[in-house]
Amino acid sequence: MTGYVDLLNDRKYMLPCGIGLPNGKQSLSREKGTVIFDEDFALKNVLFVPDLRCNLISVSQLIKDLDVVLQIANKGCVIQDRIERRLIGAGELRDGLYFFRRLKNFRA
Structure with a gap:
């Protein structure tokens, strides 16, 4: 999910969906789309x-949709192609969240 509508391609309207925010308040999502890295x-x-006010990635959706492996460690995580083990991205652990960065043309 994202709070930045300009990141979405192929936006589609949907039935409102209630979302709990980190500050304890509720918001409604009425649109969805594709984020292209x-x-x-x-x-x-x-x-x-x-x-x-941020972007959050569902780990289960990431693994399923992209057919990848996610390895989590105490200071970070890595995302790899399931078949070739090609490194796709990495995340650094900060304040309880993994901050993702995309890595291109890198092989583990």
């Missing part, structure tokens, strides 16, 4: 949550 890395069905 580059030509071979995109996340579909990303919800637009107007009151959200």
